[in-house]
Amino acid sequence: MPELPEVETTRRGIQPHIVGRKVTAVTVRDRRLRWPICDDLEQRLEGASVLTTRRRAKYLLIDFETGSLLVHLGMSGSLRLVAENEQPRKHDHVDIGLDNGFLLRYHDPRRFGSMHWLDDASHMLLDHLGPEPLSTEFSADYLYRTSRKRSAPVKHVIMDAKVVVGVGNIYANEALFMAGIRPDRAANKVSKARYELLVEAIKQVLATAIEVGGTTLRDFVGGDGKAGYFAQSLQVYGRAGELCKRCKDQTLREIRQSNRSTVFCPSCQR
DNA sequence: ATGACAACCTGTGGGC
DNA sequence: TGCCCACAGGTTGTCA
Structure with a gap:
């Protein structure tokens, strides 16, 4: 599903609702994405506050003071905000609870997407990527x-x-x-x-x-x-x-x- | 270095 | 209605 505009649309949609918010509780129902979600993701996220969001290629980055969450939506993924009492449905693999009563919910039927915790905002997946299409570098x-x-x-x-x-x-x-x-x-x-x-x-x-x-x-x-x-x-x-x-x-x-x-x-x- | 292709998964729609 | 097959927005890894 998601190409660059979809990822950017997602980023712009969630950004105003998550910046400055603190993560309360994290629920991972299925770690089996393209790469398994790391065992300590919950621990890394809980208590951390969102500084900002960014996008590189089709990757979405959510920056915390302690590191960054790197999310790819793969072929069928979506990330959206729902009320904290909204019941999870099939393929709702991850919920990130925030202190404003909302959950950032990751849904991905095909599980081609991925979620990584980055300590320093760098990752092998982000190396060797070409220029952004909307940058002047792409001429x-x-x-x-x-x-x-x-x-x-x-x-x-x-x-x-x-x-x-x-x-x-x-x-x-x-x-x-x-x-x-x-x-x-x-x-x-x-x-x-x-x-x-x-x-x-x-x-x-x-x-x-x-x-x-x-x-x-x-x-x-x-x-x-x-x-x-x-x-x-x-x-x-x-x-x-x-x-x-x-x-x-x-x-x-x-x-x-x-x-x-x-x-x-x-x-x-x- | 380049290119062809399989692999990872589930859901959906078309044909029968 | 049901079954089977082909196909779907992406990316990586392997092999020639």
């Missing part, structure tokens, strides 16, 4: 240079976290459509001028999705429980076989790249 110049030796499809390269973080399958499809580039074109055969368009498209599609609260697919809700509205704006993702919204002539085609669904317009994207 056409950078992407052009980086792609010179990559013969892999351009979609694959922009989804590579070592190149740039946070571009998941949905937004990769959307950005390539916006930039008019065929997803299966070799990255090193895309011109500098077209990378200018692509970088702008990636920034725009992510920024817009964040503004409207992420893309709601199935039951995604942000930290405040509100649904996102970006699904209404999708141009190609999930529209295979339907008419291209730009040329209104061609039918959108679907192919599979690295076992992920790719949708594009054979006429508008070259």
Whole structure:
């Protein structure tokens, strides 16, 4: 479910309700996430006060004076605030109780997500990540240079976290459509001028999705429980076989790249 | 270094 | 209604 805009939406949703709050009690019902939750997470968290929240790639960081909680939502995770008397449901694996009567509740059916305690805000998972897509560091110049030796499809390269973080399958499809580039074109055969368009498209599609609260697919809700509205704006993702919204002539085609669904317009994207 | 692919899980929707 | 299969928003690790 969650791509970068969903993670950022979650962060913005919970931030105002947890900063300055002290953790009262922590309940871990299932430690078996992508990596097992450390045995002393409860002990680390209880009594600690939240300083702030941050996001790096699709990781959410909750900083305490004593360390940081690193959370990844994986494919099906969500983190939301609920009243402390709300009964846990299936797949509600972790509850972090706060001194304002709310629980920060982690829910993740597929358990592809993760939760780590970091003593010093650094972790191997955060090493070797590429630049943030919305930073100035992520420029056409950078992407052009980086792609010179990559013969892999351009979609694959922009989804590579070592190149740039946070571009998941949905937004990769959307950005390539916006930039008019065929997803299966070799990255090193895309011109500098077209990378200018692509970088702008990636920034725009992510920024817009964040503004409207992420893309709601199935039951995604942000930290405040509100649904996102970006699904209404999708141009190609999930529209295979339907008419291209730009040329209104061609039918959108679907192919599979690295076992992920790719949708594009054979006429508008070259 | 790059790339192809399996793996980790559960839920859902389509076809029969 | 039920069964079986394919597929789903991500990332890591292994192997060629």
